[in-house]
Amino acid sequence: MPLKTPNEYVESLRNMKIRAYVGGELVDSVVDHPLVAPHINTVAKTYELAHVPEHQDVMTAISHLTGERIHRYTHIFQNADDLVKKIQMLRLLGQATGTCFQRCVGLDALNAAYAISYEIDAARGTDYHQRFRDYLAYVQREDLMLAGAMTDPKGHRAKKPSQQEDPDQFVRVIEQREDGVVIRGAKLHNTGGINSHEVLVLPGTGLSPGEEPYAIACAVPADAPGVIFVFGRQSNDTRKLEGGCDIGNTRFGVVGGEALVVFDDVFVPTSRVFMNGEVEHAATMVNYFATWHRANYGGCKGGNADVLIGATAKMTRILGTDRNAIVKDKLVEMIHRTETTYASAIGASALGYQLPCGSFMCDPLLANTVKQNITRNVYEIGRLSHDLAGGFIATLPDSKSLENPEIGDLVRKYYSANPEYDVMERIRFGRYIENMTSVTTMVEAMHGAGSPQAQRISMLGQADIEGKIRLAEEVIYGTDNVEGLPLPEVAPRPESPGVASRTSPIK
Numbered sequence: 006m007p008l009k010t011p012n013e014y015v016e017s018l019r020n021m022k023i024r025a026y027v028g029g030e031l032v033d034s035v036v037d038h039p040l041v042a043p044h045i046n047t048v049a050k051t052y053e054l055a056h057v058p059e060h061q062d063v064m065t066a067i068s069h070l071t072g073e074r075i076h077r078y079t080h081i082f083q084n085a086d087d088l089v090k091k092i093q094m095l096r097l098l099g100q101a102t103g104t105c106f107q108r109c110v111g112l113d114a115l116n117a118a119y120a121i122s123y124e125i126d127a128a129r130g131t132d133y134h135q136r137f138r139d140y141l142a143y144v145q146r147e148d149l150m151l152a153g154a155m156t157d158p159k160g161h162r163a164k165k166p167s168q169q170e171d172p173d174q175f176v177r178v179i180e181q182r183e184d185g186v187v188i189r190g191a192k193l194h195n196t197g198g199i200n201s202h203e204v205l206v207l208p209g210t211g212l213s214p215g216e217e218p219y220a221i222a223c224a225v226p227a228d229a230p231g232v233i234f235v236f237g238r239q240s241n242d243t244r245k246l247e248g249g250c251d252i253g254n255t256r257f258g259v260v261g262g263e264a265l266v267v268f269d270d271v272f273v274p275t276s277r278v279f280m281n282g283e284v285e286h287a288a289t290m291v292n293y294f295a296t297w298h299r300a301n302y303g304g305c306k307g308g309n310a311d312v313l314i315g316a317t318a319k320m321t322r323i324l325g326t327d328r329n330a331i332v333k334d335k336l337v338e339m340i341h342r343t344e345t346t347y348a349s350a351i352g353a354s355a356l357g358y359q360l361p362c363g364s365f366m367c368d369p370l371l372a373n374t375v376k377q378n379i380t381r382n383v384y385e386i387g388r389l390s391h392d393l394a395g396g397f398i399a400t401l402p403d404s405k406s407l408e409n410p411e412i413g414d415l416v417r418k419y420y421s422a423n424p425e426y427d428v429m430e431r432i433r434f435g436r437y438i439e440n441m442t443s444v445t446t447m448v449e450a451m452h453g454a455g456s457p458q459a460q461r462i463s464m465l466g467q468a469d470i471e472g473k474i475r476l477a478e479e480v481i482y483g484t485d486n487v488e489g490l491p492l493p494e495v496a497p498r499p500e501s502p503g504v505a506s507r508t509s510p511i512k
């Protein structure tokens with residue numbers, strides 16, 4: 006059965022020669038680095054839960070290619086139920102780890118490349134789709150972790166890829182060969198890249214004729230020659246090197262271990278190229294990816310919020326404030342925001358529709374609404390957690406102070422609260438809240454899957470304002486009343502621009 010165990014995942018990474026820099030130094034093995042290990046441990050959880058019988062329904066699926074049971078993280082969405090199950094999987098994993106488990110970017114990139122390779126073939130008579138299906142079968146068989154690489158550095162934001170002073174600000178093909186292509190450039194914010202098996206590169210923006218070198222979708226092994234990872238910093242990351250009680254989410258870390266990935270003239274064989282110059286399909290590919298990924302946040306951040314709400318509720322008991330009605334109401338507000346966003350993600354998935362290739366896309370307007378809410382609700386949930394936990398999470402002495410024989414007892418004494426709880430519980434839970442509401446976590450919620458304005462632009466296009474005007478006109482000017490009802494006479498509709506009959510369905 007193509008389902009890796011957590012140990013097999015870790016050992017498979019150990020066998021790779023990934024060129025990764027952490028803290029400015031080239032690491033021998035990403036698996037053995039203390040700053041990377043929590044992120045690997047988080048991904049290992051995604052492999053572990055696929056083997057738990059009670060979670061099999063959400064963590065695994067049946068491959069439409071082979072009929073075998075595979076990890077849901079390598080599955081092509083076959084129906085709306087698959088989309089719903091994905092959101093349920095994300096909530097489960099968010100609850101189990103309290104952080105980002107990284108594999109969703111690769112999953113959504115996999116689905117985007119599957120759909121667009123089909124659409125390019127249909128329009129151009131190329132053979133990308135069968136090539137991609139062969140690659141997909143390999144990914145499913147080996148249960149690989151894929152890093153989706155979308156976000157180009159972008160250089161001058163007012164200029165298109167072809168207008169940049171430095172042409173490498175967007176990943177591009179610098180050489181077409183008989184047996185493949187050579188790519189150059191970089192992608193930013195690469196979630197889980199450093200501990201992935203493969204990097205699936207997609208265009209990060211819509212493209213125009215003349216920008217063909219930038220229309221490249223391809224897969225490269227994470228240890229291919231010329232692929233370089235530079236690990237990003239996170240809030241409080243070096244506390245992991247100190248140990249003690251200061252770390253926060255000790256086992257699983259903060260967000261997704263994002264990295265800069267550089268493609269320093271990387272050769273990609275033809276068998277791994279899924280778009281090569283078809284600029285007119287780049288925008289749709291970006292759009293497909295973004296729509297799936299934006300809906301995700303109602304699942305993963307819902308699961309993360311469950312853990313944060315739990316930590317906050319426990320903190321109120323430790324402080325002795327848990328019986329206060331206002332405290333309870335603030336917890337309710339945290340729950341309300343979590344469930345509202347989760348409900349939107351489930352709704353976006355349940356209303357999924359079929360794409361030309363046969364796979365399923367979630368409702369775009371609802372998916373964008375999910376992510377737009379996340380850019381606010383994660384901050385608000387964090388704010389309420391700070392409110393209830395108290396200021397000590399920002400002023401607490403470090404673990405070395407606790408260990409110091411001269412002052413350790415004093416710190417313990419003056420940070421004790423409700424005597425039913427050991428002071429170390431207050432410190433551990435306080436550090437968790439501090440870390441999981443830190444700058445890195447918040448910024449990830451703001452900008453992951455696209456910055457807030459990107460969702461608002463999409464929402465304006467998807468919300469059908471003209472259709473809504475027609476709805477208003479019909480309600481106000483309509484005359485199809487039930488006969489015999491004593492309704493008032495109204496003034497006739499004045500001559501003005503507008504359309505009086507409804508032509509779009511109510512959504």
Ligand code: SF4
Nearest residue numbers: 105106107109301305
């Ligand atoms: Fe998955 Fe959420 Fe992390 Fe994106 S932010 S990779 S959806 S867990």
